[in-house]
Amino acid sequence: MRALFCERPGEVLLRELPDPSPGPGEVVVRVAAALTCGTDFKMIRRGHPKIPFPARLGHEFAGTVERAGSGARFREGDRVVPAVSGPCGECPDCAAGEENLCRSAFEQKAWGGFGDLVLLPPRVVDRALRRVPEGLPPRCAALLDPLASVVRGVARARSPRDGKVVVAGSGPIAFLFSVLWRRAGAEVLVAGRRSRQLGLHRRAGARTCDVREASLDSAVAEWTGGRGARLVIDTTGNATVAESLLPLVARGGELQLFAGMPGDARLSLASGRVHYDEVTVSGSFHYTPREADEALGLLASGAIPSGDVVTSTRPLAEYEEVFRDLSYGDAMKTCLVP
Ligand SMILES: [Zn+2]
Numbered sequence: 001m002r003a004l005f006c007e008r009p010g011e012v013l014l015r016e017l018p019d020p021s022p023g024p025g026e027v028v029v030r031v032a033a034a035l036t037c038g039t040d041f042k043m044i045r046r047g048h049p050k051i052p053f054p055a056r057l058g059h060e061f062a063g064t065v066e067r068a069g070s071g072a073r074f075r076e077g078d079r080v081v082p083a084v085s086g087p088c089g090e091c092p093d094c095a096a097g098e099e100n101l102c103r104s105a106f107e108q109k110a111w112g113g114f115g116d117l118v119l120l121p122p123r124v125v126d127r128a129l130r131r132v133p134e135g136l137p138p139r140c141a142a143l144l145d146p147l148a149s150v151v152r153g154v155a156r157a158r159s160p161r162d163g164k165v166v167v168a169g170s171g172p173i174a175f176l177f178s179v180l181w182r183r184a185g186a187e188v189l190v191a192g193r194r195s196r197q198l199g200l201h202r203r204a205g206a207r208t209c210d211v212r213e214a215s216l217d218s219a220v221a222e223w224t225g226g227r228g229a230r231l232v233i234d235t236t237g238n239a240t241v242a243e244s245l246l247p248l249v250a251r252g253g254e255l256q257l258f259a260g261m262p263g264d265a266r267l268s269l270a271s272g273r274v275h276y277d278e279v280t281v282s283g284s285f286h287y288t289p290r291e292a293d294e295a296l297g298l299l300a301s302g303a304i305p306s307g308d309v310v311t312s313t314r315p316l317a318e319y320e321e322v323f324r325d326l327s328y329g330d331a332m333k334t335c336l337v338p
């Protein structure tokens, strides 16, 4: 089998490996579709605090069970999609229904989707692996992970009482936020610098602001009658951008830091905004099994225009070109097929 590895920052290569065989409770999945994600690019550029090099890449994938170990509740031929983490199910966070905060959730994970086969550990098989609903193609099912994160982000935020949401960043996560907030009845303004992505947002029904050409502050002021936005979501993971968003938030509103930032990132906040203006700065990380179920239900119902999120399909062997195009271009996600 082949698997895509990042050997050290900037160095990616397709390696040959022996086929894995599943132990008790484990399952080997033959990948049918794996999607690119900003996390892969961050890993390639600067490494990942929780994943040492050399590391396999790809974590948004769907496929078919190739072999199941003893006791695994799946059979050969089952079409499956994993949620990424395997929470322990026993710690206080898991007991409280906040499995996304389980400290050991990422000790067992579904990782390595850019390859022919992936061995899934027992906790992932038990708690994170799901059957793909009838009729849902693998490239759509593979959106489970990013969509579940966005489902949580929406659930964590206070609904903006004026029904207006600003999303900073125009990539796939911003698109999913825009879809879900508009389904909830909100109007959405997406701010970004990639024209093709902004075009997809407009076509889907969002307002956009191209920050290369216009001031986001003025666009938000005009849109909200000078009051600012009740909910602003950062999907860029850029501390400078996140700091620049605080002035856009209305009094009593919320800034949600959705995207992860480098481990040493610090934000400086005007404390008066938090105290006198009662602006809430909140976060949202990963998702629980229930949010993964909700995401899969949304995908199965056709509520997500997945063709606007997964904008192209290419063979895995063309990974170099795909990664180059995605870092410099402005496509959304590419589906890599082994
Ligand atoms: Zn991802």
Ligand SMILES: [Zn+2]
Pocket: 087, 088, 089, 090, 091, 092, 093, 094, 099, 102, 103, 104, 105
């Ligand atoms: Zn736990």
